[in-house]
Amino acid sequence: MDIQFIERNGNLVAKIRGEIDHHTADKIRKSLEAKFAESTAKNIIFDFAHVGFMDSSGIGMVIGRYKELQKTGGRVFAINIGPEISRIFDISGLRKIIPCFAGIDEIESGV
Amino acid sequence: MADNQMTLTFLAISENQAFARVAAAAFASQLDPTVAELTEIKTAVSEAVTNAIIHGYEGSEGDCFVTMNCSLLNRHIYIEIKDSGKGIPDIEQALEPLYTSKPEEERSGMGFTVMTEFMDDLQVESSPEGTIIKMSKKIL
Numbered sequence: 001m002d003i004q005f006i007e008r009n010g011n012l013v014a015k016i017r018g019e020i021d022h023h024t025a026d027k028i029r030k031s032l033e034a035k036f037a038e039s040t041a042k043n044i045i046f047d048f049a050h051v052g053f054m055d056s057s058g059i060g061m062v063i064g065r066y067k068e069l070q071k072t073g074g075r076v077f078a079i080n081i082g083p084e085i086s087r088i089f090d091i092s093g094l095r096k097i098i099p100c101f102a103g104i105d106e107i108e109s110g111v
Numbered sequence: 112m113a114d115n116q117m118t119l120t121f122l123a124i125s126e127n128q129a130f131a132r133v134a135a136a137a138f139a140s141q142l143d144p145t146v147a148e149l150t151e152i153k154t155a156v157s158e159a160v161t162n163a164i165i166h167g168y169e170g171s172e173g174d175c176f177v178t179m180n181c182s183l184l185n186r187h188i189y190i191e192i193k194d195s196g197k198g199i200p201d202i203e204q205a206l207e208p209l210y211t212s213k214p215e216e217e218r219s220g221m222g223f224t225v226m227t228e229f230m231d232d233l234q235v236e237s238s239p240e241g242t243i244i245k246m247s248k249k250i251l
Contacts (some may be wrong), residue, residue, distance in 0.1 A: 022161045023125035029217065053132075053150070055157040091228045092221050093157035093159050 003028055005035045006050075009108055012041035017050040020058035029061050033068075042074045047081060049080035058085075059092045066097055075099075077107050113182035113189075115141065123164045123175040123194065131179055131192075132156040138181045138186050142250040151229035152188065152248060158222040159192040166212065167196025167242055187249050190230075195241040202235050221245040 007043030014032055017023065036044065044065055048054075066076045078100045081089055088094050101107050117138055121127045131152040139152050156208055168175040180191040199205045206227075207211075211220035227233050230246040237243075 019129060021128045021157050023128050023164060034247060055154050056162070056221040056225050057161060058221045059221055060217040063219060064217035088154065088225065091225065092219065
C-alpha cells in the first residue's frame, strides 16, 4: 500500500494505491492525519482509482475522517470508485454520507 | 465428500489478512467465478479473519493461529474460519449492522453485514474456547 498527497484549492487529495484492510487502514489513517495537520486544506478527497480491494476496515477509516472533519466544518469526498469497491460502498451506506464523484474537477466545480 | 478441499493455518497477525483472502480466491478460481464473485469471497474472508485477529485473540499472549478450511462441492464453496480465541459473548448483538465492541477504534461494525451480504449463508458458532465462522456461496 502506498499513499500520495496533493493539496489544491483547499482540498487534500489522498491517492491510495493498493488494498485497504485492517492492516493498511491504520497506516492510511496515521499518514493522512499527519499530512492533514500540516496542510491548510479544509476537505479530504479520497482517490480510489488504484484501490483493488477494500473491506469494512476501510469503511471505518473513511467514516473516521468524516467525523473528524465534521468538527471543523470540513467535508470528505470520494472519487474514482471502481467496480471492486463499489458494492461495499453501497451496502455500508457510505455513499449516503460521503459524496462520490468521477474526478476532482467535478468536486471543484461544484464546491 | 468434497470435490476438493484445502486447509491453511497461519499466525493471527494482520499481515495475513491479505494472504488468507487471496488464498481463498485462488482456491475458488477452479469454479471459474466472475470477478465480482471473487471480490465477494475475498471481502467475506477478510472480514472473518480480521474479526479473529482483533476480537478473538484480543489480549492473547504467545503465538495465536487462525485456521481456514475451504471446500468445493457441486459448484459451491464452503469456507470455515476458526480461531481459538475468547469467543463472542453475544452473537446476536455482534450480527447487528453497525454494532462494534470497539467504537473508539474506528471500527465500522459492518463486518458481519458484509459477510451476510456477500455470501449465501453464514453461521457463527462461538464459545469461550473459540469461534468458527461458516460461510458458503454458490458460484453461478
